[in-house]
Amino acid sequence: MCGIVGIIGKAEVAPLLFDGLKRLEYRGYDSAGIATLKDGRIDRRRAEGKLGNLGAVLQAQPLAGTIGIGHTRWATHGRPSENNAHPHATDKVAIVHNGIIENFQELRDELGSLGKKFTTDTDTEVVAHLLTHYVEHGHSPEQAMERAMGRLHGAFSLAILFADRPDIIVGARRGSPLAIGFGDGEMFLGSDAMALAPFTNRICYLEEDDWAVLSMDGATIYNDGRRVNREIVQTALSGALIGKGNHRHFMMKEIAEQPTVIGDTLQAFMNPLERRIQLPDLPVDLAGLSRLTIVACGTASLAGHVAKYWLESVARLPVELDVASEFRYRQAPMDPDGALMVISQSGETADTLAALRYAKSLGQKVLAVLNVPESTIGRESDVVLHTLAGPEIGVASTKAFTTQLVLLACFAIAVARARGVIDAAREAELSSALTELPARIAEVLNHDVHIREIALKVAEARDVLFLGRGTSYPIALEGALKLKEISYIHAEGYAAGEMKHGPIALIDENVPVIVVAPSDELFDKTFSNLQEVMARGGRVVFLSDADGIRKLGGQAMAAVELPRVDPFVAPILYTIPVQLLAYHAAVAKGTDVDQPRNLAKSVTVE
Structure with a gap:
């Protein structure tokens, strides 16, 4: 969730660390800091808020040194403040940390009884004092790290400086990602390859419970007391991939990229000549599969919701859908002839x-729909179905979601055939309908002015409702999620048929109701629900094709006409206008579109 950068360099590293942190802004943060080591002394600069604040501090009080660590923090333990910002330090150790130390209170009490003084509200400070305690009792940094790994519970990644060892950075991971970058007489440590892209394209990903000692000569990696080897891979990421181009925000750039990345994803899974879906070799027999369990979080779970409709209606495969944060706590029994699918951008x-x-412990085969195949989930899954969205910087997912939908549509077709x-x-x-999507989405993007005008009205509202039926219901949920997370307007999505069971009480002339209603077999049902809304003064924004809008007869506050497409692919196309409505409403309200408050791009803590 937070961002880590560490560098052992040839020149002053503070500017390079700051540049690395800027590349991690997309992960979300509320404070930032840098520590360097020079002449046996740890020095650090920290600031609450945006990286510009830290930049001002560094300009006024520069940091010297050719070895250092940096961090962008998203608060888990302790409120956002300069004091709680990383790096945390004693006179012997400086540390940056992603994740949560679950037994920090126990360790804090133990170390406090030994005379250690705590000055922050964070769990991270416990690790700094624990390592300091070991060093003070004669342990080398390597010995201290090995002992600490046995004491720390939770999910974390760490980067550590030791005052008495100006030649090394120590890194460790458990349940939270960490990558090592290899340069020419220089070494790098980062939360992901994005942070390291300006410095090197040679990356090594640490595995669970790995810890590593970086020096100018390379990296030595340990696990459970043994030295281990991890493959060094080439990464295709580069600085050129993350500019905003001529767009005001990354989010708008990524919305505009959807025709391209959807086309890229389709090319990876479809034979256009035969109009036939081609999946990689799978660890399960699709024909004999008894049930598929889909698990994900946030927007990815809504992609799974659409997939459930497709797989059950088109492929006749029973699907269990759950949000990941609830799934394993039910101790759900897993069908021995079933499989698990997980969906995640990061x-x-x-x-x-x-x-x-949990599912693997019960013998399930795991299929992963991912935008980052070399991620932890990718490495632990039996097969990765790769969405080719490219780096997504905006915290609110856009192109990652639609490429997930495209891949899941391909998967549903393949299952139906099998x-x-x-x-x-x-x-x-169905394949032809998918291949038409990039062009149809481009049409919608080319008529964005009308959607922006509607969004200005929506931005004035305090509450907004989204309605849909069938595969449009998850898109209503996604529209509400996008609006609330970037504009901070309260929004809810409902199955249109559920309005009369309670939510209709909310309807009045101050509540815009955005209706996702392509001309499909459920259109007439949705239209009937829409009449109930308008009869109670609801201000309707109607998203439909020409046939649907003609049936409405001008009764809505506003209508957005979308190209007519096969109902199978309609949820993908209708995602675009709800993204644009949310984006323009947020811009109108002046919020931080790319980095909305309290949110992070990659949620690496439970």
Whole structure:
């Protein structure tokens, strides 16, 4: 969730650390800091708020040294403040930390009884004092780290400086990602490859319970007291991939990229000549699969919701859908002839990873839909289905969501074919509908001005409702989620048929109601629900195609006409206008669109 950068360099590292932290802004943060080591003394600069605040501090009080660590923090223990910002330090140790130390209170009490003084509200400070305690009792940094790994409970990644060892950085991970970058006489440590992209493309990913000692000569990695080897891989990330181009925000840039990345994803899974889906070799027999359990968090879980409709209606495969943060605590029994599918943009989502490990402990094969295949979830899954969205910097997911939907649509078609419930002609029809999506989405993006005008009205509201039926219901949920997370307007999504069971009490002339209603087999049902809303003064924003809007007869406050598409792919297309409505409403309200308050891109704690 937070960001870590560490550098052993040839020149002053503070500017390089700051640059690395800027590349991690997309993960979300509320404070930041840097520590360096020079002449046996740890020095640090920290600031609450945006990185510009830290930059001002560094300009006024520069940091010297060719070895250092940096951090962007998203508060878990302790409120956002300069005092609680990382790095935390004693006179012997400086540390930055992602994750949560679950037994920090026990360790804090123990160390406090030994005379250690705590000055922050964080769990991280416990680790600094624990390592200091070991060093003071004659342990080397390596020995101290090995002992600490046995005492710390929770999910964490760490980067550590030792005052008496100006030649090394120590890193460790358990349940939270950490990567090592290899340079020419320089070494790097980071939360992910994005932070290291300006410095090197040679990356080593630490595995569970690994800890490493970095020096200018390379890295030595240990696990459970033994030295281990981890593969060094080439990463394709580069600084050129993360500019905003001519867009005001990363989110708008990523919305605009959707025709391209959807096309890229389709090319990876479809033979366009045969109009046939081609999946990689899977560890399960799709024809004999008795049940698929889909687990994810946030927007990814809504992609799973759409997939449930597709897999059950098109492929006739029973699907169990659950949010990852609830799934494993039910101790759900797993069908021996079933499989688990997890969906995650980052591949580091802690709750989803925990669900994966629970299912694997029961013998389930795991299919992962990921945008980062070399992530922890990717490495622990039996097969990765890779969405080719590219780096997504905006905290609110856009292109990652639609590429997930495209991949899941391909998967549903492949399952239907394997189970013999569709023939080659129907597969070709559905595949053709998918191949048309990039062009249809481009049409919507080219008529964004009208949506922006509607969004200005929506931005004035205190409460907004989204309605849909069938596969449009999860898109209503996604529209509400996007609006609330970036504009801070209270929004709720409902199945349109559920309005009369309670939510209709909220309807009045001050509540915009955004209705997702493509012309499909459920349109008439949705239209009937819409009449109930308008009869009570609801201000309707109607998203439909030409046929649907003609049936409405001008009764809505506003209507957005979308291209007519096969109902199978409608949820993907109709995602675009709800994204744009949320974006323009947030811009109108002046919020921080790319980094909304209290949110982080990659949620690596439970």
